[in-house]
Amino acid sequence: MKDLRGKTAIITGGASGLGAAMADAFGSAGMNIMIADIEAEVARTKVEELRARNVTAEWVQVDVTSRESVRKGAAETIAKFGKVHLVANNAGIGTGGSLGSVPEGDWDWVIDVNLKGVVYGVEAFVPLIESHGEGGHVINTASMAGLISPSGMEPYCATKYAVVAMSEGWRHQLAPRNIGVSVLCPGLVSTNIYAGRRNRQNAIYGENDKAYGQADLDRQREWMAGGIDPLVVAQRVVEGVRDNDLYILSHVEYEKVVRDRFEGILAAFEKSKQSSALAALPKDRRLDAVSIDG
Template sequence: MSNERRPWEGRVAFITGAVTGIGLGVAQAFADNGFRLALSYRNEDDRALTERWFESKGYEQPLYCKLDVTDRARFADVADEVVDRFGEVHVLVNNAGVSVFGPTDEASYDDYDWIMGVNFGGVVNGLVSLLPKIKAARGRRHVTNVASMAAFLPGPQAGIYTASKFAVRGLTESLRYNLAPHGIGCSLVCPALTRTNAWTSALKRPDSFAESGFSPVEQAELEQFGTAFEEGMDPYVVGQKILNGMTEQRGLILTHPEHGPDFEEIHAAIMAALPDEEAPPGRLKIEQLRRDAMKAAERGLKIRLDDLT
């Protein structure tokens, strides 16, 4: 198969949370398209199952890196291990996360610190640890941050989770402009319902964040919630869509088609909230400079503060 059809052939990707769920789907889709891989994991049984899949396909085994994405020192060591093994790293997929729900008005500091620390802090740690190495590499490179449709659609049981995904969305959409001058692509991925065991996150809460403000969830209630995930998209299909979006250099990758009504409602609400009045010329000029600067950044130009005034 030609490189035109496999443009990522031989590229090295590091994926967090990569031996279950969406992370595994991404890893398998990447492997099928010629990537060499480094995968972070937490559970040895899940790692063993992933090793068996790669063996069954006759693929090179990935570099498996045991990693808690909130551990900055370990993340830095893992970044070095990846370069030591492969020489370069070209792609980072920040995927690891926890799905924990409860009424936000009852949340404790531990609830905030755990969920934000993994879902947003883990992305930050991946960027700080890997971006210098990706910048130093050559050829096609990309950063992909996996958020969620919760980055657009809040819910009454998902305040902190939603906040973490909104944060990943804002960070990624801004980072894209910073990476363009380096020739590095950047994508925000917002998957919806996927066939994973993400609903079990509440059962894996670290002892260091044990003081929750949420009432304990009954096992039967949690298992009932988990049945919704059985209707989800196959993680491999999500992985394929992510790879296709990266190949097409899309800044936003939406994997599920069923959210058109939600976006139409959001758009209508935003437009209705705009004041029906004229803006003064000075403010109009500043906003046009901002728009022009964003377009210039997308073309790969570095933007300075004096470009905005």
């Protein structure tokens, strides 16, 4: 998608944070914007901001933990714009903690939002992108925590690793259909993800087993404020879409950490080549795994 002007993008979690920045960046590139967010009033306000800058924009309330809600958002997008060319599966929340301290409901919540929400978005929008024959693009927001796993962030990392893996597979499936796939893996960005519990559905996921008071929010707010400007990340996303990049990175300072992880994996391969147990296997055996190229 080199030429974005006049095409339509839908962004989940698009009313605030990185999603709102993507709306600004894609709107500035001439795209029509559909804001999909669980917070209706915030979405409405964001659309008013976009319209004030002469961006064609609409909003729809979407809960990405519900496949039916995402489908309704897709139908509303087509009703408003006729076509959709780009879907940014960006809605996400963060949770973690030491082993044994993470409430069961938080595991369910983070998987439903960060993992299943991406699945629902791809399943709902890819057929709509394919239907008009003009090509398009899928952007899935993962994280640097989808490439490395800091201690204490295992629930978040598990979902973000999954988003990376799914994006890599879908990339090969959708390329013949003229649909690009990118996975965004940023580091710390100055957003309000720290306040994601405001939308936690306690009726579904249970009451919190841990107290999250104002002091916790203040510490997290201060930490997140040290992140980079979300608009810079969003502009990098626009570049990545135009270049059809698979991996879109914004925090180059993490290169060594990621390289160290993969060097550890490569070292394990080298060690396994010297394994007495594996030496008994036939030397001419063929790989029985599916090629990464599909």
